[in-house]
Amino acid sequence: MCLFAFGLSACSSLPTIVPDLAPSPSPAVQLEGGRGTLSAAQSQAVLDRLARRGPDTDIFTHHLAREEAIVGSPLTTGNQVVLLQDGPATYQAMYAAILAAQDHINMETYILDDDEVGQRFAQALIAKQQQGVRVHLIRDSVGTRDTPAAFFKQLTDSGIQVLEFNPINPLLSRKEWSLNQRDHRKLLIVDGRTAFLGGINISSVYSGGSFRAGSRARPGSGSDHGPAWRDTDLQLQGPVVAELQKLFLSTWETQKGAPLPEKNYFPPPERAGREVVRAIGSSPDEPYSLIYATLLSAIASAETSVHLTNAYFVPDPQLLDALEAAARRGVDVTLILPSQTDSWLVFHAGRNYYDRLLQAGVKIHERRGVILHSKTALIDGVWATVGSTNLDWRSFLHNYELNAVVLGTEFGKQVQTMFARDLAASDAITLEQWRQRPLDLRLKEWFARVWEYWL
Known part of the structure; x- marks a missing residue:
């Protein structure tokens, strides 16, 4: 979890970061494929095929229009997307890709x-x-502050280029120093053809499978036999990998890393599957978070369901309003949030909003027996996102974050199955039950809310 307070003064509220979410006339959507931009007719054929796989409604077209209205990276087709649940599955796939590089x-x-x-x-x-094989690593200075220098020295001694993002020590800063800006992205790209992204860091806390009863990390893993961490990643192949590569190289350049060697960073894109995917990176240097903008847009246009699973939930007023409005117009708004956490301030700051959300008809469930670290959303069964972005002020304002949005019912069904599995392992929070919580919890919520901007 990100560090929070550094003696900086906090703003009282988030700015209105989405300038206009109202639908507006726009040219026909054009997709990026393995051989470049598809023609309007080719793009429409792909979109028609995706729409036919869903229910007999215009929900897919509706979400596509809203997604396209948020200016950002291109919508790409011809991708393969593999949903990876938990650390063991993710590490196995990542390790195999590294060995094949x-x-x-x-x-x-x-x-x-x-x-x-x-x-x-x-x-x-x-x-x-x-x-x-040339290896380049960007590691966040705060996130790796407890990792011994000797660990990174063994990497650099082998020739690996290691770039410390926004060093804690201002004397080491390569650009304007801003300690509060952190690189929260988790990204692995191999040969410009395979990429991994999501919420999973590189740590033994993920060694245990979180769906197995009584699962624990392996002895000696450094987790002190604590509960398993529940998280989600994606493995992607296809044209979207080039967009992720651009984000990595941009971060390297922005952080003034040493010049990278000439390698085949952008091999000719190949069709790997049938998924339509958009890679979305956000940073505090932008006027507003594109990830946040697209999420708010999707929630605002939801017709049947909003299913969110998130590790650190400290919503700002705009997100609260969007969730409440969706629930009040009859949308099934269901949140799966942690029952235990590695950051008690975030945990209690988020719980401060339970009463308001429950009153509006939002359903809240807390995941049992694990440290929930997933950051996923599924809206109307056709708009899905997985990434590093938490639903808190830090992710929306201070962090570099990375998500993938996948459109269509086929992947949506996979995410819904995962959501249902987590829901079955969660406890429902009712309004009556919540209002009977003890005074000490209420005091913790009040105290945590004071710090929510910096959590």
């Missing part, structure tokens, strides 16, 4: 621990560097 590996992470998992990745990256 032939040209380059670009990795960006918030946390990289010096533990069993971290060392396994380090040794794999070192081995590939020694084989002639």
